[in-house]
Every structure is written in structure tokens, then in C-alpha cells.
Amino acid sequence: MKPPRILSIAGSDSSGGAGIQADIKTITMLGGFAMTAITAVTAQNTLGVTMVEALSPEMVGAQIDACVSDVGVDAVKIGMLGSPQIAAVVAERLELLDVPVVFDPVMIATSGSVLADAATIAGFERLMKLAALTTPNVPELQALGGPEGMAARGIAYLAKGGDAEGPTVEDVLVVPGAEPQVWSAPRIITRHTHGTGCTLSSAIATGLGAGLDLVAAIEQGRRFVRAALEAAPGFGSGSGPLGHQAVQSSS
Template identity: 60%
Template sequence: MTVDCPRILSIAGSDSGGGAGIQADIKTITMLGGHAMTAITAITAQNTLGVQAVHQLPSEMILAQIESVVSDIGVDAVKIGMIGSAEAARAVADYLDKLSIAVVFDPVMIATSGSTLADGETIAAFGQLMDVASVVTPNLPELEALGGKDRILSHGCHLVIKGGHGKGGMVVDELYAPSGLIRRIEGKRIDSSETHGTGCTFASALAVGLGSGLDLNAAFEQAISFTRIAILEAPGLGEGSGPLGHQFVTDFQDDDR
């Protein structure tokens, strides 16, 4: 059964430049017809050129935001992005373990600009988030840092391997269940440097699909289509890797991959 207005909670960091993190999540969720709610894990001073400063919020405040929306509005799906600290990762995992909802975990480690957003201790704590995740969505460098496909799937979650960091003229995105490959989608590589927030956008779109009642295969396809069109519609802002054009995405269903 589909939900007319899925309630999607983004647990992620704030990007002052509006390209990634909470801001990209809100835009994506809204454009796909969901109701966006947030639990901000960190505040960043950030633009298209990089991350200039990060202020981590206490775990207690992160959990207070989550509990506030869960207890009143309710949540159909969760998207996790930049988590900020190992303590926060463990606290969020413990809370979500009590809920029976779809959880999309985007294991953010490095921003598009190259800035580090997770230290070694935090990455080590990602295992607990993978234990509660329905699907994990690493790019190729993140996949390697997390120990590879089999290591992630051993947590019992599904896995999307995003191919944007690969080589060649085609991008290959793969969807795995613990038992093996479910779906493989190939698309023409888009020649663009306006890709800030691509991973956040994809994970949020996937969460909306799952929260609205789509099966994982359909949600996977929808998330790829939306993200590709958002890249093509990028407005060209800033001097570095610019944000996507979420607000200009209209008919993403007809994306010619």
C-alpha cells in the first residue's frame, strides 16, 4: 500500500551552502511528495569549495529531536547521513533498533570537496548502524573503507553500491540482498562537476520510496532517476562542486538512462 505523504526523518548534518546534508534531504523529500523531518547531528560551515568548520551536537540533543517527531508525528522511513561521532552513531542505532521502519544509511565519511566528515572511531561504530539499517548506500571509496560488499551484507542489510566514483562512460549502480545481486542499472555518465550532495539526494529519495510503500527494487530505480535529473538540472552555483537542481526536477520517471 502506498502512502500519500510519507513521513521521512533525516538524521544528518547541516550544510550551510544548501547543497548536501539536511538541506539536500529536505529538498529531495519535499519534491518527491514526502513530509521532511530532521534530527541535526552537526552544524557545518560549508560551501561548494569545502568544509570550513564543524560543530558536533551532543548525542542527547540528537536523540531529543528524534523522540520529538517520533512521539508526535510518527515516521515512515529514516535516512541517516553524517552522524558526527561514534557516541552519536551508537545512540542512534540503539534508538532505531526499537522501531520497525525502513532505515536507509548513507555512510558519509568524506564530502565531495574532499573534507573528512568521520574519524576512525566513528567509522568503526558504523557497524551498529548497519545492524539496524534496511539498506546501506556507500559509494566506491566508502565501500572499501567499510570492508567491502560481503562485510556490509554480513550485517543482514541490503546494499546499494553506487558507481559514480567508477571509471568509464557508464555508471553502474547495483542493489544487493544478503543472498546476492538483485538489480543492476547502467546509466550514461553525466559530465558535470555539479555533484555536491549526490549521495544525500539518492539516499533520501530511496527513503521516500520505501516510506511511501514501494518495494526496494522500485524505490532503487526511482532514486536513481531523481538523482540523475537533479544533476542535469544543477543551477551552476558557487566556484567549486555545485549543488544539484532538486527544485527543477519535475518528471523524473522519463529519465533516459
């Protein structure tokens, strides 16, 4: 059986912990074939982002076209976009595809660095409507209008609880017309959380591309993230990277 073809549309993390680099590791470890459309290049490490340079919308669109027209795509993960123009180009391309899309609305890095301005966030609307799932963390969900705003627009989302307080982490799946589904697990106490959102969203996309239903794909993704947190190599003096490469078949 051929591996599912997963296209990650996201920014590059020079330190390897998040973004495109985390996506490639995750997709590969979960048995997928990773492809990329890089939206921006960042200079960053576990302490923060020191420089961001977005690619041209034309270049992002060309990368997507190159992958789709030859290799093909079974699922798409969207992460950092870099500009409202890139968000528009990505939406235009994905509206032509009939594959599941997982959208991680990246606004602020784990280190606290801002990765999306107000105009770019405004461009998220079109992408959330075409996505099978949007995966906001606590502050991102509030910036997108909170549960009430998401419900009013009929958007399916996974509210991630890693940024909330308390000894238990709760992730809540909200799909229009269905009862919310809640996953709870003890919080893993660690400073090595760089790239958790990227890893979860790309893991879910890989599951969907392999034919799993949404709930099963989320459960696979959660297991993978928790295993990678436990396997963190301890690099850096800030928010360190996960141990993607150390996760075996536990997912």
C-alpha cells in the first residue's frame, strides 16, 4: 500500500522544532509521504523568533501546484501563512481540491513571538470554512471569536487545552450538529513544548489522508504528541523541541 500524500503549507523553523520541519518528521513517523509549500522562512530557536521573511504568494502557489499536478495529495495541513496575500492564494488552490484540510491558525509561537498580523488573521476565515478541522489553542480560539463565534459560523474545530491552567489537559472537538467530544489526560510537566500545535495538526492530517475518520485521526494525533513530549531530547534553554524521531509504533 502506498503512503498517504500529505502536503504541509507552513513556515520553516530554522531550529527544527516547529513548522515545516516538525510536520515532515511527524508525517514521516506516522507513515505518510511529506510534501511542502513553504510560506515563510524564520530565524528562530527555543528562545524565540528573531526574523521572519515571507515568500511571495506566487511562489507559495507554485509549490502547491507542483505537488498537486504530479505527485497528488491525499490531505493538507496549513500552518503559518505569513501574509494575507498568501492566505488568499492558499484558499484559492485548496478550494479546487477535494481532500481533507487541517488548519492550525498559527498566530503566536510557543515562545510568545507573534507570527500573524491582524490582516492575516482576517484572511483565516476562508480557510476555516473549507477545512475539515481547525485546531486553535486557548488564545487563538478567543481571537477567532470564541466558541460562540465559531458556532455561529458553523466551523468544526478542536479546542486545544495545552495553554490552559491545571493538572489536566482537555481537548474538545466541536462539530456543527454533533455533541462535543472531550479528551482528558494528565498534563505532562515539561518546558519542551516547541512545535506541539504543528505536530498535532500534521498528525491529524496524516490520519485523515490515510482514511481514518476525524475522531480516530485526532486520537492518533494526541497519542503521537504525548509520546513525543515524553521523548523530548532536552535541547535548548527555552521551549525545547519534541522527540518526534523517538516515537515508535505507540501512535
